[in-house]
Amino acid sequence: VPADTGEEMQKILLAQAIEGMTLAHDIQTSEGRILCGKGTKLSETILSRLARLEIVSIIVEGMPVTEPGRKSLAEEMADIENRFSRVNDIAPLLYIKNRLLSRLLLAHQNPAAAPAPDANLTRATEPSPEDSQ
Amino acid sequence: MNDSLRDSFKKRLREVKNLPTLPGIVNKLTRMASDPDTTSEQMGKVISRDHILAAKLLRLVNSAFYGFPQKISSLSYAIILLGFNVIKSLIISASIFEIMESHDLELWEHSMGCALACNIIGKRLGIKEPEEISTAGLIHDIGKVAIKIELPQQYHQILALIDTKQIPMWKAEMEILGFDHAEAGGWLAKYWNLPARIIEPIACHHDPRKAKKEQLASSIIHVGDILIRSLGYGHAVDIWVPRLSQRAWQLLNLGRKDLDAILDEIEEKIWDIKGFTLSIQKKLENQPGLPY
Numbered sequence: 211v212p213a214d215t216g217e218e219m220q221k222i223l224l225a226q227a228i229e230g231m232t233l234a235h236d237i238q239t240s241e242g243r244i245l246c247g248k249g250t251k252l253s254e255t256i257l258s259r260l261a262r263l264e265i266v267s268i269i270v271e272g273m274p275v276t277e278p279g280r281k282s283l284a285e286e287m288a289d290i291e292n293r294f295s296r297v298n299d300i301a302p303l304l305y306i307k308n309r310l311l312s313r314l315l316l317a318h319q320n321p322a323a324a325p326a327p328d329a330n331l332t333r334a335t336e337p338s339p340e341d342s343q
Numbered sequence: 344m345n346d347s348l349r350d351s352f353k354k355r356l357r358e359v360k361n362l363p364t365l366p367g368i369v370n371k372l373t374r375m376a377s378d379p380d381t382t383s384e385q386m387g388k389v390i391s392r393d394h395i396l397a398a399k400l401l402r403l404v405n406s407a408f409y410g411f412p413q414k415i416s417s418l419s420y421a422i423i424l425l426g427f428n429v430i431k432s433l434i435i436s437a438s439i440f441e442i443m444e445s446h447d448l449e450l451w452e453h454s455m456g457c458a459l460a461c462n463i464i465g466k467r468l469g470i471k472e473p474e475e476i477s478t479a480g481l482i483h484d485i486g487k488v489a490i491k492i493e494l495p496q497q498y499h500q501i502l503a504l505i506d507t508k509q510i511p512m513w514k515a516e517m518e519i520l521g522f523d524h525a526e527a528g529g530w531l532a533k534y535w536n537l538p539a540r541i542i543e544p545i546a547c548h549h550d551p552r553k554a555k556k557e558q559l560a561s562s563i564i565h566v567g568d569i570l571i572r573s574l575g576y577g578h579a580v581d582i583w584v585p586r587l588s589q590r591a592w593q594l595l596n597l598g599r600k601d602l603d604a605i606l607d608e609i610e611e612k613i614w615d616i617k618g619f620t621l622s623i624q625k626k627l628e629n630q631p632g633l634p635y
Contacts, residue, residue, distance in 0.1 A: 223618050225625070240412075267614040293575070296583050302602065303587055306573045309606065 222275045224265050229254050235269040283318050287311060349521030356493050356527055357534065368393060369434055373536070376427045386427075387419030390434075399437045400430070407615035408458035408477045410466070425474045428538050432478045435535055439488055444623050449578055450488070451623075454481055455616045456576040456609075460567035463608045467601055468563070472540075476560055479544040480567050484578070486528030486545070490516070505580045512581040513549050525549050551591045562591035570609065 219234035229252060237246040237260065245263065246256060252270075260268070281289070290310050297303040371389060375381040391397045397418060404421045405414055415421050422430050443451040461480030465473035491498045497519050504515040513523035529546025543557035544564040551561035565588060571577075573584050597605070 221614075223614065223621055225618060225621050266618045289575070293573070293577070293582055294584050297586055300587050302592060302597075303569070303573065303584060305599070305602065306570070306606070309603075310573070 218272055219269050220273045220275060221267055221269050223267050224257070224260055226275050227252060227257060227260075227268060227270065228274075229257065231274055232271040233268060234271045237265060237268055239263075283314065286314055290314070346521075352494060352497065352520045353522065353530070356489055357530060358493075368396070369431060369535075372427070372431065372434075376431075383419040383422040386422050386430075387417060390418050390430075396434065396437060400433055403433050403437065403481075406455070406619060407612040408455060408462050408481065409474055410462055410612075426472070428541065429474045429478050431535075432482060432537055432541060435537075436478075436482050436485075439482075439485060442492065443488055445627060447488070447491070448620060448623060448627075450484060452616060452620045453571065453576050453578045454484055455619060456571040456574075456613060457481070457483060457564070457567050459612055459616060460570045460605075460609050461563050463605050463612075464563050464567055464570075464595065464597075467597070467605055468559075468595065470559075470563070475538075475540050476544075476563055479541045479560060479564050482532070482541070483528065483545050483548045483564050483568060484524060485531055486524030486526070487512075487578070489527055489531055490520070490524055494520070502580055511583060511585060512579075523549065549585070551588055551594075559594055562588070562594045565591045566595055570606070574606075574609065574613070576613075 231252045233246060233248055233250045233252065236244045236248050238244055245265070246260070250256065290307060294303060294307040298307075368389065372386055375386055375389065390400065400418065401415065401421065403409075404425065405411070409425070411424070415424065425433075440451055440454070443454075458477045458481035462473050462477040465476040470476055490501070500519050501512065501515045504510070504518060505512055508515070513525065516523040525546055525548050529542055532542040532545050540557055540560055543554045544551075544561040547554040547557075547561040548564045548568055551558060551565045554561035569585055569587055577584075
């Protein structure tokens with residue numbers, strides 16, 4: 211994940227990219243070679259070239275793609291809490307939950323509120339008798 | 344749940360009346376595989392005669408959940424790299440998941456995500472044949488598709504029960520059918536003559552302690568399923584992250600560093616799967632009037 215410069219940017223699938231969007235980060239090959247630099251305005255030619263190179267996702271400036279049903283921070287946090295609501299006593303899963311929450315907060319540019327993930331990973335619980343079949 | 348009801352459901356599932364019949368090609372390939380003189384070129388040629396199947400197989404083989412560094416463009420090479428059991432499972436999943444693509448894309452995404460997670464865990468642990476692990480991850484929920492297709496009425500009852508009682512899917516399945524989709528998936532995998540290394544992880548993905556021979560593989564699928572659900576790639580009304588088996592976790596023996604590296608890699612590679620799902624979605628939008 212690239213360093214946060216405070217400017218708004220969005221990771222999108224190449225299939226979602228359209229002419230006129232601006233790259234917020236370099237596009238690199240797996241070997242680290244730069245294919246297309248930060249600041250490039252995307253054209254049809256560039257897009258089809260990237261498609262031929264089988265680039266999957268890119269990072270562009272702004273938030274140009276709105277996914278239907280995109281949720282607010284509060285809703286996303288509530289989703290995570292709800293999803294993990296039955297496993298809060300299982301250390302490795304609690305660790306994952308805290309990691310997700312802190313990533314989410316960071317992504318919303320509120321690093322101060324991100325809790326430090328801290329959990330003892332060695333402890334997991336067996337599914338309780340009523341949980342196992 | 345009385346036994347006779349359970350048996351009748353089990354019988355209906357095993358008849359696999361409504362699931363697409365496995366392409367005749369599977370039998371032909373199985374016969375060829377048992378002949379030591381068969382070459383992978385010959386097998387590749389047989390598959391290539393079905394262009395659509397061949398294209399689908401290559402797409403699956405080249406997807407993130409096998410993680411080969413280079414693109415594989417020939418089927419005979421894919422057979423050498425992945426082994427016949429994996430190719431056979433892929434032919435089965437290509438036909439079964441055809442249904443899923445058109446009416447349960449979420450389950451297909453969950454399945455591919457699980458395959459990816461299993462592959463990454465398998466490689467981290469230095470497993471010898473991570474491709475089989477990925478494949479077991481890919482088809483671990485095949486029992487769900489079978490229940491949905493073969494027992495549609497009961498499937499709706501199961502969904503309703505999850506909603507009213509707020510219980511996980513397998514519990515609702517136990518109440519309505521007397522078995523869960525893991526067990527059902529195990530029967531199907533056995534019926535299709537898949538190897539124990541794939542059958543057991545499917546059948547035991549809710550409780551890997553039940554595995555007799557494939558404890559480690561079953562534990563990887565159990566954890567892979569939980570990881571991908573943790574990240575929000577679950578299925579339908581059963582939204583909760585399942586409870587992690589202590590035995591499975593100990594067997595994998597992953598530290599925080601391992602877990603971080605695994606999650607980082609899943610989060611990065613999940614984009615390939617999102618791309619896969621989006622392209623299916625677009626394809627479906629462009630061809631209205633599908634049979635499902």
